[in-house]
Amino acid sequence: MTNTSPVHIPAVDAPDQPDVTPALKDLYRGFEQELLVPLWTEIGDLMPAHPRSRAVPHLWRWQRLRRLAAEAGDLVPVGRGGERRAIALANPGLGGRPFATPTLWAAIQYLMPGEDAPEHRHAQHAFRFVVEGKGVWTVVGGDPVPMRRGDFLPQAGWNWHAHHNATAEPMAWIDGLDIPFQYVTESQFFEFGRDEIGETERTTPERSRSERLWGHPGLRPLSVGAVAPGSPLLAYKWEFTDRALADQLAMEAEKYGGTVEPGHAAVRYTNPHNGADVLPTIRAEIHRIVRGAETAPVRETGSSVYQVFDGSGTVTVGDTTWSVTRGDLFVVPSWVPFSVKSEAGDTDSDSGALDLFRFSDSPVFEALQLDRTDK
Amino acid sequence: MTNTSPVHIPAVDAPDQPDVTPALKDLYRGFEQELLVPLWTEIGDLMPAHPRSRAVPHLWRWQRLRRLAAEAGDLVPVGRGGERRAIALANPGLGGRPFATPTLWAAIQYLMPGEDAPEHRHAQHAFRFVVEGKGVWTVVGGDPVPMRRGDFLPQAGWNWHAHHNATAEPMAWIDGLDIPFQYVTESQFFEFGRDEIGETERTTPERSRSERLWGHPGLRPLSVGAVAPGSPLLAYKWEFTDRALADQLAMEAEKYGGTVEPGHAAVRYTNPHNGADVLPTIRAEIHRIVRGAETAPVRETGSSVYQVFDGSGTVTVGDTTWSVTRGDLFVVPSWVPFSVKSEAGDTDSDSGALDLFRFSDSPVFEALQLDRTDK
Amino acid sequence: MTNTSPVHIPAVDAPDQPDVTPALKDLYRGFEQELLVPLWTEIGDLMPAHPRSRAVPHLWRWQRLRRLAAEAGDLVPVGRGGERRAIALANPGLGGRPFATPTLWAAIQYLMPGEDAPEHRHAQHAFRFVVEGKGVWTVVGGDPVPMRRGDFLPQAGWNWHAHHNATAEPMAWIDGLDIPFQYVTESQFFEFGRDEIGETERTTPERSRSERLWGHPGLRPLSVGAVAPGSPLLAYKWEFTDRALADQLAMEAEKYGGTVEPGHAAVRYTNPHNGADVLPTIRAEIHRIVRGAETAPVRETGSSVYQVFDGSGTVTVGDTTWSVTRGDLFVVPSWVPFSVKSEAGDTDSDSGALDLFRFSDSPVFEALQLDRTDK
Amino acid sequence: MTNTSPVHIPAVDAPDQPDVTPALKDLYRGFEQELLVPLWTEIGDLMPAHPRSRAVPHLWRWQRLRRLAAEAGDLVPVGRGGERRAIALANPGLGGRPFATPTLWAAIQYLMPGEDAPEHRHAQHAFRFVVEGKGVWTVVGGDPVPMRRGDFLPQAGWNWHAHHNATAEPMAWIDGLDIPFQYVTESQFFEFGRDEIGETERTTPERSRSERLWGHPGLRPLSVGAVAPGSPLLAYKWEFTDRALADQLAMEAEKYGGTVEPGHAAVRYTNPHNGADVLPTIRAEIHRIVRGAETAPVRETGSSVYQVFDGSGTVTVGDTTWSVTRGDLFVVPSWVPFSVKSEAGDTDSDSGALDLFRFSDSPVFEALQLDRTDK
Structure with a gap:
């Protein structure tokens, strides 16, 4: 990530660069001595058309x-x-x-x-x-x-x-x-x-x-006054999460919507005090993709880490595809398209869905009005 | 509430009023003809030292x-x-x-x-x-x-x-x-x-x-986009409210606080989307006062209506005291002190507490920075 | 405004009312004794299809x-x-x-x-x-x-x-x-x-x-910490207001927009600390309508008071039209259409526009999500 | 900033580290193969008692x-x-x-x-x-x-x-x-x-x-509807900034406060639409320190860049002190104490104050509830 080359002289054939004359070379050396770096040699790296993450899937x-x-x-x-x-x-x-x-x-x-x-x-x-x-x-x-x-x-x-x-x-x-x-x-x-x-x-x-x-839905305790940053609820038990996901899928089955897309239920953990993300800098969600379902590719500014909580399936991050199963962790870098396919089970198992835990840095981008999504 | 007196001539002995000379009488008549009312005859009614509600307990x-x-x-x-x-x-x-x-x-x-x-x-x-x-x-x-x-x-x-x-x-x-x-x-x-x-x-x-x-604590469905004013949760079931109140009292018994004051548990119904009051103009709460307990008098800008949900006890609103029991409704006008005492039962009945449902106009005052409380 | 009729017996020919049998009459008398009023006799007054103000233009x-x-x-x-x-x-x-x-x-x-x-x-x-x-x-x-x-x-x-x-x-x-x-x-x-x-x-x-x-545009003094409700700026001098209005009209003349509608410039007084209305419950604005221009009718929830600051013209509030001139005050009740026409001057006077000062209760409605506008 | 050492084996005498036995060496090699890094070898760098910036003054x-x-x-x-x-x-x-x-x-x-x-x-x-x-x-x-x-x-x-x-x-x-x-x-x-x-x-x-x-103080144009992120005011002219600073110092001279500390006036550029920082990620301010005055040391999370706009003086950033004059730029890294002393002029020059332009990343920290200041 760092650029330790002592003098920032672009390659002769770099695009859009002035010819490196002796005078220009002197200038670049002057920049270096004064701890300066020109924009025009760095702009491609610093200001790309869209995020090009240093992180890899x-x-x-x-x-x-x-x-x-x-x-x-x-x-x-x-x-x-x-x-x-x-x-x-x-x-x-x-x-x-x-x-x-x-x-x-x-x-x-x-x-x-x-x-x-x-x-x-x-x-x-x-x-x-x-x-x-x-x-x-x-x-x-x-x-x-x-x-x-x-x-x-x-x-x-x-x-x-x-x-x-x-x-x-x-x-x-x-x-x-x-x-x-x-x-x-x-x-x-x-x-x-x-x-x-x-x-x-x-x-x-x-x-x-x-x-x-x-931990009671929609009920605020009156004994609590000012609330510090982040959620005052210190545990979100699986029992509730699982039921919320099952409810969404049941509503979908009854033709009442409730899911993000067909076969894809999802909840976000939120701060019951203000409905915001559970932490000021971190978003956390659980996604359930039913057997055989597949999500549409999405790309977003900011990065995510996923862990497979249950089930198995195939995950595609940019050009990379993996088979994943319980506990596996993977990374989706900024602006890299992500989609997932849940394994089509041969049985009608009740719990056969692919459950993915996800956390991301989205609250940072939303707070600073830098969020962008492409679906 | 209305004042239909055709001419606003204050009584001769009204405090702080100018002497009603013939000239002043003419002026007041001129005001009346032009649909005008002077402040100085009305200020005591309009701008009291503190709210003096027209509503009565x-x-x-x-x-x-x-x-x-x-x-x-x-x-x-x-x-x-x-x-x-x-x-x-x-x-x-x-x-x-x-x-x-x-x-x-x-x-x-x-x-x-x-x-x-x-x-x-x-x-x-x-x-x-x-x-x-x-x-x-x-x-x-x-x-x-x-x-x-x-x-x-x-x-x-x-x-x-x-x-x-x-x-x-x-x-x-x-x-x-x-x-x-x-x-x-x-x-x-x-x-x-x-x-x-x-x-x-x-x-x-x-x-x-x-x-x-x-209805799942702290879990937001990702399928829902923009949310209209007021809570998207259309029912707050008693099962959860009751458990929340019982939890607070159990914590108090373990010396971990949790209650508003000794023997007084309380929850506010809130919008799970943003943690705000459940309706833009109405606050709703449940208060549980254990047998024999008594709340400290409180007065607030804005008015409340209470309904006894369970138990019985004695309620004091300003100078008035009533014995109340299940279903009874009463009103606490703006800035009138309110306190309640739960009946001391002769048995150790589990469910002997006094449960009060309350709703008020507090969100109006808070949104407009007009709220004031005196405890 | 008040209804002092001791018994709320609707007229026999009131729409959608049950026949007033002796039994119903007894019921209504029972209501009265218990300080109760049925919705069905009052709904037309309380819940109209749209605001029907008791105030008049x-x-x-x-x-x-x-x-x-x-x-x-x-x-x-x-x-x-x-x-x-x-x-x-x-x-x-x-x-x-x-x-x-x-x-x-x-x-x-x-x-x-x-x-x-x-x-x-x-x-x-x-x-x-x-x-x-x-x-x-x-x-x-x-x-x-x-x-x-x-x-x-x-x-x-x-x-x-x-x-x-x-x-x-x-x-x-x-x-x-x-x-x-x-x-x-x-x-x-x-x-x-x-x-x-x-x-x-x-x-x-x-x-x-x-x-x-x-009073310096966009500049916050660092010496000021917490700010109480309402604007910390205690005077908005005419010199600045006048210039802001003139600037909008000049931009319009140069085809760069800037006005609310043709010939109609307007500014709102705002709190420099947070950009909100200048008072928690009151909005204040100045509108300048150039000679001969006319505004489109608008109706809004909430009421306004206008004062003519300069110029003269014709004002229409619902079915009422007045000629107005400097200093005149008038009222626009809730949901009553309002429009104004500036007098077409016979001279090319520089200051011939109609300047209207307006104040309203709009912040109340916006804070409580009750605002509605129909243009 | 990067750590390219292929295996993260802490030095034998590193504090709080387990003895590096052959088994542990194998474990560390296993970590490396799996692209893993233990916390216990990195915690001092990652989680210091307070920010220790890689940037230097x-x-x-x-x-x-x-x-x-x-x-x-x-x-x-x-x-x-x-x-x-x-x-x-x-x-x-x-x-x-x-x-x-x-x-x-x-x-x-x-x-x-x-x-x-x-x-x-x-x-x-x-x-x-x-x-x-x-x-x-x-x-x-x-x-x-x-x-x-x-x-x-x-x-x-x-x-x-x-x-x-x-x-x-x-x-x-x-x-x-x-x-x-x-x-x-x-x-x-x-x-x-x-x-x-x-x-x-x-x-x-x-x-x-x-x-x-x-650009008119406290006046919002009604023709503008939704406003994009950041200030809609595209220039803050020196004339207004200078006057705001002079006003604060004049108030101080009249014993009415107005300054941050004696001899130190300051304004922040803000978004007139909402009073927030002028950009979602960048704060900008001008500070004026009168001849001979000195500011108290302050340290904050987040970093700043300063440019001397006028005057001259002495700046102290952590252990480093420089004499600075018009146009000079310097950096204050996160949590490094900063103070400045304006040159005591030998004449009573009107314009002898030290004016410093400052920009910082403070809005990032405030939006994410990570700001901390120590004065």
């Missing part, structure tokens, strides 16, 4: 991630300093950095039986999504939030949080953050919390207090 | 309302023109008009077995709240929405709607609208719809399509 | 207002209690109340040489508009704001303010407030201030401090 | 920029393809890219007598600021906007624009854009316009049409 297989994470479980302790046993996707187009896309971080996190990840807080907005397993509670501001397959846990910036595994099984899940975005915009803050959470926080309730306050 | 007993509505069921047909068998509370301070408060309409509506109320739409924002019974479906834009004890159905202005009683029992419920507000601001529009709803709209589903799309 | 001649105000100057002192020598327009349709429209107050205020009107503040949003003269300073929170022909001075609720006439001439101007709206919604608060303003507040600067901070 | 001297730009005027033609004779500041901490800060582009643009820069449009938000000279008109959507010393011209994304020099003198000015931000977020779009602007667009009016419509 890429697929990570869950089985391999899972295996490496388990090995890390054996070899790498979790504790203060390293903070989390999280292993991040590094997009091959982004120079070896742990950036799934230019703005998004996606990692598998792994916690061994009985382990704790210590409390801290950071400006980065984060979430967890659970593709398999259960048994970990994320303790947010002292509120233990259970994590189980299908649950989505947003975690807006600057909230204290720790994790603890209350069971005898290891557990893996996905962390999503805006680490690359904040790395580039340089807005990060970080603070260590307590090394150990309190005994009362080691309880393992079925529902967090945030769910008991905010 | 008043209580309507549900049993009497219910009985009169049943008689109307026998005597008055429902049909095009009269439109609804609705009987409105007329605040004794408001000159005989069917206005519960200066801005709010509250009526009991009654539908006989098998009856339909014809389709229409109006600019007025409306809702239904069900204190007893079941069996009517309100058909909104073709979507049949069931109504049962505890359900709240918002109905933003300009949506087509009809009611039909699908059972062999009559049913009564409460309609709330901003009819007086729109009467004064003169923003009313009204249109007749079909005389008969279609056969497919006579179905009696357990859940409306709006609930299937929007 | 009416015109007040400036010369007569001016003369009566001058007489009041001789007879009625200004001081604590009466507060202001203000004489309000009383729409003949509104029962003798000093309400120009159901929501708006319009009054001529008059201050004799050397007189002060004492300091107070109120929740009502207010403005002054000056059709002639100069010499009074309105002191807002200690900031003396000069008033001269063409100046518009908004005054959001709860700001301390006094007036003082610093010259040897009397001065008259127009006050506009939302007194009727707040009278109906019952959100009024009022507080007396100092009886005498301080010596430093009796200075007579050319520009107020608010203008020095906020 | 740096100063560019206007005289040198000006000289090199003039040489480019002789050697490099302006035309389709290269588009602009713009030469950008390249922060030495950002790997040779033409990025003044991680999010902001700043360049000197230079146009020879009679030259045109061809029409194009792009998603990037842009502005021009003129530190010296005059004679160029920027043609925006066909509207010729004059440019003269002190003028600020915002240019929201996706507006067609060209420049033409209507005089016999060359002219230089500063372009600011969010090119680096959009480069990273990958939201760029670009389109060529006409190669030649029309004859009527070569006129050289004193004021643009946008100024005639929108």
Whole structure:
């Protein structure tokens, strides 16, 4: 991504460039000495006709991630300093950095039986999504939030949080953050919390207090005054998500619409306080594509990371097509067309649909009026 | 409220008034001829130190309302023109008009077995709240929405709607609208719809399509684009409201707060699309006060209508105190202090709390930056 | 406006009413005893097909207002209690109340040489508009704001303010407030201030401090933090308004648009802090119609008061047409079509256009999503 | 900025790292093969306690920029393809890219007598600021906007624009854009316009049409309906900015406040349509520090570029202090403390103040609730 060539002299045959005379060469050298770069040699890279992402479409297989994470479980302790046993996707187009896309971080996190990840807080907005397993509670501001397959846990910036595994099984899940975005915009803050959470926080309730306050459809608790950035609801349980998707497909079957396109149901996780995206910089959605259905290609400014939650099918990102199955993660860079086809099952299985979890940086673009979609 | 005195000559001993000389009398007569009124004779009425409502605190007993509505069921047909068998509370301070408060309409509506109320739409924002019974479906834009004890159905202005009683029992419920507000601001529009709803709209589903799309906590259906004013969720079922209130009280019992004040849980119905009040001009809430608990007096700009949903207790509005029980309706005028005490039960009954449904015109004041609260 | 008939028995030939049998008569009497009113007898009045204003179009001649105000100057002192020598327009349709429209107050205020009107503040949003003269300073929170022909001075609720006439001439101007709206919604608060303003507040600067901070186009002072409701700019000088209107007409002459319709330039006074209407409940505009031009009829929800600032012409409000000239005030009720024709001058006078100052309650309707326009 | 080390094995003595056993080495190699990077080796870089900018404070001297730009005027033609004779500041901490800060582009643009820069449009938000000279008109959507010393011209994304020099003198000015931000977020779009602007667009009016419509304080033209992102006012003339700053200092002298701190006046350019920042991603301000005054150090998330518009003084950015004078440009990276001291003049010169033009990426942080300030 960086251009370390000491002098920006375009190739002689570069389009639309002046002839490189000795005088011009001197000028370019003068630019270099003064730490200047001309627009006319860079404009093609900086101002393309449409986004041409440095990130590339890429697929990570869950089985391999899972295996490496388990090995890390054996070899790498979790504790203060390293903070989390999280292993991040590094997009091959982004120079070896742990950036799934230019703005998004996606990692598998792994916690061994009985382990704790210590409390801290950071400006980065984060979430967890659970593709398999259960048994970990994320303790947010002292509120233990259970994590189980299908649950989505947003975690807006600057909230204290720790994790603890209350069971005898290891557990893996996905962390999503805006680490690359904040790395580039340089807005990060970080603070260590307590090394150990309190005994009362080691309880393992079925529902967090945030769910008991905010998890009732369309009902706002009057006891809550000002609300900090991001959703006050700390868990979106799979039970509700699944029902919402099933309801849309049932309505479609009854000829009442409800779906995005035929066979394609979708919900967005939103902040119940204001209906906005669940995090200021991250959008999160679940898409269900019924067996045999196929989505129309869409391209959008901004990038997405997808994880297959259930089912299997074929995914096309630009010129690349993959077969995907549960847990697989892949990246859709900015302005690259994306479509998906759910596998046509040979049985009439009830749960045969392809369920895709998606997160993206769309709220950034919408807040700054830079969003564009092409369908 | 009106002042029909032909000449505005203040009494000789009115405070701060100039002596009424013959010349001044002539001036006042000149004002009258030119349709003019001086501020100095009216300022005490127009610009009081704080709101002094023309409305008065008043209580309507549900049993009497219910009985009169049943008689109307026998005597008055429902049909095009009269439109609804609705009987409105007329605040004794408001000159005989069917206005519960200066801005709010509250009526009991009654539908006989098998009856339909014809389709229409109006600019007025409306809702239904069900204190007893079941069996009517309100058909909104073709979507049949069931109504049962505890359900709240918002109905933003300009949506087509009809009611039909699908059972062999009559049913009564409460309609709330901003009819007086729109009467004064003169923003009313009204249109007749079909005389008969279609056969497919006579179905009696357990859940409306709006609930299937929007009734999942924090989940927004991606198939819905632009959203009209008011909540797209057309029913807030009692099951969820009750659980939300119980959750707050359980949290309080665990010393985790959650309530407005000790023994006082409360939720506001909100628009899942944007978290705002459920209707542009009307706020709606449910308050639960546990047995023996008492709320601190509060006064606010704007007026409220309350209905006792369950339990019994003592209500104080300004200088007036009433014992109230299920179904009773009462009015709290602007800036009049309000408090409530739940009856201390002799048994440890589970469901002994006092549940109050409240609606108010608060969104008007907040939108115009005229809200003020004194606790 | 009120209905004081003790029993609401509709006339026998009222449309869509049940036959008034003895049993029904008893029912109606029961309603009356319980302070109830049926919808079916009132629906035509309460829920018309479109707004049918109780207010009527009416015109007040400036010369007569001016003369009566001058007489009041001789007879009625200004001081604590009466507060202001203000004489309000009383729409003949509104029962003798000093309400120009159901929501708006319009009054001529008059201050004799050397007189002060004492300091107070109120929740009502207010403005002054000056059709002639100069010499009074309105002191807002200690900031003396000069008033001269063409100046518009908004005054959001709860700001301390006094007036003082610093010259040897009397001065008259127009006050506009939302007194009727707040009278109906019952959100009024009022507080007396100092009886005498301080010596430093009796200075007579050319520009107020608010203008020095906020009166530069598109430039926000960084020293100002949170901003209260309503515009922080306390005067909109005629010099700028006049130039803005002239600029639009010049652009039209150059074929670059800029006007609302041919020969019709218009600007709205806005809050420089957020671009919104200058007051939360009141919109204010100036319209310039060039000699001989005519506007297309428009009708809108909500009511307006107009004052002719300059020129003369013919105004049509519903079925009524008046010839109007400088200073004349008239009312356009809700949903009544309005158009205006500027007098075709026989000379090519530079300033021959018809300039109309308008204020309305539109922000109320827009904030509550009740606005509708028909052009 | 990039990390091209093929295997992310932390140094043996890195803090908080597990011992690098052969097994761990194998694990790290497995990560590398699967395009994975662990958090625990990167957390110090990715999640610092506070922003530690890769950009460094740096100063560019206007005289040198000006000289090199003039040489480019002789050697490099302006035309389709290269588009602009713009030469950008390249922060030495950002790997040779033409990025003044991680999010902001700043360049000197230079146009020879009679030259045109061809029409194009792009998603990037842009502005021009003129530190010296005059004679160029920027043609925006066909509207010729004059440019003269002190003028600020915002240019929201996706507006067609060209420049033409209507005089016999060359002219230089500063372009600011969010090119680096959009480069990273990958939201760029670009389109060529006409190669030649029309004859009527070569006129050289004193004021643009946008100024005639929108350049009147607090006055909104009613002819304009929906407004695109960014300010509709295309030029903020120095005359108004200068007066606003002088007004604040005069108020301070009269003991009425008005300034940010003693001797420090400041205005922000805002969108007259909504009072927001002038561009969705860029804030722009002018600060005036009177002779001998000094500002308190401030640090903020996000980066700024400053240009000295007038006067001279001493600037401190973190540990670096420079003497600066007219035209000099410098960079303040995220969270680096900044303060400035105006030169104490030996004369009582009227115009001796230090005027600083500043632009920053603050709107990005505020829109995403990531802003933080420490004073």
